[in-house]
Amino acid sequence: MTRHRFLKVQGTGNDFVLFPPEVQPEALSVEQIRRLCDRHFGVGSDGVLFVAPSARGDFMMRMFNPDGTEAEMCGNGIRCFAKYLRDSGLSTKDVVPIESRVGLHACRVFPGPDGAVAEVEVGMGKADYDRSAVGMKGSGTFVRRPIERSGRRFLATTVSMGNPHLVIFEPLTIPKAERTGPLFESHPAFARRTNVEFVEQAGEQHLKVVVYERGAGITLACGTGACAAFAAAAIENRIDPARPVRVDLAGGTLTIRRDEQGEIWMRGPAVVVYEGTIDLEFAPASAASAAG
16 A cells, blocks of 8 residues: 655635645546545545646646546646745745646745745736637637527626636526536537636626636636636726736635736635645545546
8 A cells, every 4th residue: 555645735715635746647547536536535625736847847737627637727726836836845936937738827925924835926827818719619709798508698708718718797606606507617619618707796896706617616716717707807898907806706815917918917825724645545436436
């Protein structure tokens, strides 16, 4: 039996299992990742993070969803990832360059009173409004356009933050979003499925967001989803993108801004919940399958 060290981390309630560099994703099967994320038979998380080598940054973050698929990027995950690198001594930089599948991200760390990293601001890249960026057919943008599935019809805007998002400015409770989100996550208009955000404009520079994440379902927070909501609000002229915007999610609050070059920046907390060790063969296959 081989036991592996891991950390349980969270950013605004979006939680992850994070493995140190000695464990790479090739060491785990899809089923093992599913078991880890299962909240009854495993550790329980919204995803699994791996510290991989990078040719462009100091390290590469690889992130896998609870269904075992690999994500392009994860905003809350990369904040936790940057905290781990700095607190563990793998990096001594105040701005840590971290690679994801969609590019290189500058991650500025902000230590708390105890010296450990408390918050991280991440350069999330520029929003891409082209249909092709979210896997839709056709050319041009999809801004405040009607989209329908199973009798539910909304006006929506699509935006890519390195991964696809469908942003709907209609507030929904979490139970309603749990029923509506899957319909649009798997909408046939999206070649690779999509994340879905239900957004309430709570004030001039204040958004409230419920996220149905592709491959994960309802989560307490989604960093790329918060940035996509900001980007959609900007192109719909709902906010002033030159000023910071408060984005409230079920798990906490993020601050989103856009710089003069058009890059979107996200700032929020990063927390280590606990550390542990685990045998990756801990759950019988039948239990993992039943949890499905």
